[in-house]
């Protein structure tokens with residue numbers, strides 16, 4: 001009898017795991033990168049249908065899994081916006097990516113007032129190479145962003 005009760009309590013705890021905070025799980029770089037390469041099952045809002053989605057755009061786009069991940073985004077598609085990405089830091093969602101759309105420039109442009117990641121990682125156009133690796137001035141940017149945040 002008591003073991004039955006114990007089992008019920010633990011299964012309730014299982015269900016209470018935070019499944020609705022994808023942003024927090026997406027802080028590690030690799031978690032964000034994998035979100036683009038693993039197929040995601042997405043449900044239609046009303047009709048009983050699902051579809052498996054991966055990042056839909058070709059490698060010559062400025063927005064690739066690598067650049068998006070560096071810019072702070074993870075892949076979070078829905079039925080209606082199949083290339084939707086979300087910033088793990090500020091929660092900004094962006095979709096409708098076109099060939100020249102640069103995730104760094106767009107994140108900086110839209111979120112520089114409320115996202116430290118956008119300021120820290122995306123506001124250094126001239127110091128970031130094509131793959132998004134910082135090549136200089138990182139310390140200056142860090143100091144700059146801390147002033148803005150505090």
Ligand SMILES: [Zn+2]
Nearest residue numbers: 087090111115
């Ligand atoms: Zn952001």
